[in-house]
């Protein structure tokens with residue numbers, strides 16, 4: 459067993475785990491945060507995307523022991539109480555999901571794209587940056603629209619805060 | 621995945637001392653999938669992610685040094701790399717997808733020497749030196765066939781030294797599903813010396829295309845390669861493309877790289 463400590467959605471957590479525990483298993487099975495999904499388990503689909511120290515990573519391809527000391531944000535950590543994050547709101551407004559399985563990963567990637575590329579994203583940039591996320595329902599059209607709108611809303615929110 | 625013990629190394633010396641029969645864990649983006657498939661089953665992992673000595677990028681005006689644990693995203697966005705060898709930053713920015721680039725490292729990629737990986741082509745074309753815990757290895761001596769390198773058991777890559785070039789570019793034809801190179805060609809020019817390295821195609825891994833080097837040495841332009849055909853013998857053929865198709869792509873990618881350099 460190995461001891462890990464990390465911060466997940468702002469809360470410190472500590473646990474004794476088998477070293478082969480994947481970060482996604484730790485999040486889902488130990489912390490019971492089941493918003494992060496496992497689509498492929500082979501590093502392709504991005505359904506398991508979370509933020510590790512501020513950047514998007516595939517939690518099915520990261521060991522929980524490697525995340526010791528890290529700051530993790532999952533889809534559950536985006537909203538403020540009942541108030542959805544602007545990117546979540548944009549997915550709702552644009553019907554950016556069908557079955558919803560890929561959605562948590564899509565939204566975590568979308569927020570990461572805005573963090574890296576800014577709030578004004580053209581369609582080409584969004585599609586290119588989404589290479590690590592697969593939607594089995596193939597609902598890309600509305601996902602791309604949602605990310606464009608969500609990015610603008612994040613930009614406006616940041617502007618208002620400054 | 622079979623069980624293993626895990627040690628978070630605190631330094632290069634600690635990592636080398638504690639690895640034993642085990643394996644180093646860098647970004648994990650090759651090793652973890654391989655362990656899930658039980659193609660690798662190390663009993664012990666020495667995690668390099670907390671080793672500060674293995675991080676950082678610097679340049680002394682003629683040689684760019686990239687430490688082994690630099691993530692692909694760090695190399696892609698580094699102002700030091702963009703100034704010294706811009707084509708190398710572009711190569712790193714074309715590896716996998718954003719999430720892969722946030723975890724994968726140059727050390728892990730080159731140690732693994734996957735025949736479809738991108739960095740080996742840059743190391744070979746630029747004549748990089750691979751620095752380890754115990755010696756310095758020239759790229760020409762480092763890559764020794766499929767997933768095979770000059771590294772001894774337990775030998776740890778600490779850094780890569782890339783001497784600047786007058787011109788350098790890498791052109792990649794991606795396999796759209798895996799994102800790896802179906803064919804990738806790196807072209808480097810230093811004075812009258814030209815080196816062309818091909819990845820993705822060779823059944824023995826990365827190799828130099830000396831016919832193209834000779835043509836580009838006398839006239840460094842895409843048109844110098846007109847009519848030059850790579851041989852299909854010794855190339856991979858699979859469901860993604862025949863050996864002949866890959867041979868054709870080598871010519872196309874070499875021209876694109878020469879034009880972009």
Ligand SMILES: Cc1cc2nc3c(=O)[nH]c(=O)nc-3n(C[C@H](O)[C@H](O)[C@H](O)COP(=O)(O)OP(=O)(O)OC[C@H]3O[C@@H](n4cnc5c(N)ncnc54)[C@H](O)[C@@H]3O)c2cc1C
Nearest residue numbers: 646647648649650651716724725727728731737738777799
């Ligand atoms: C979806 C996906 C797409 C990808 N696309 C591409 C692509 O387009 N092009 C490309 O080139 N790669 C691609 N990769 C591979 C990616 O770049 C890997 O990150 C890389 O090959 C391995 O680096 P790592 O840091 O993850 O190493 P790890 O997986 O941690 O290690 C790989 C091997 O190297 C050894 N090792 C690691 N570091 C060292 C060191 N410092 N010294 C000695 N040995 C060491 C390990 O023991 C292990 O055997 C992709 C991967 C995925 C999952």
Ligand code: FES
Nearest residue numbers: 497498503504518
């Ligand atoms: S579950 Fe992690 S990439 Fe698909």
Ligand code: FES
Nearest residue numbers: 556558593594595
């Ligand atoms: S909405 Fe069903 S997988 Fe994307």
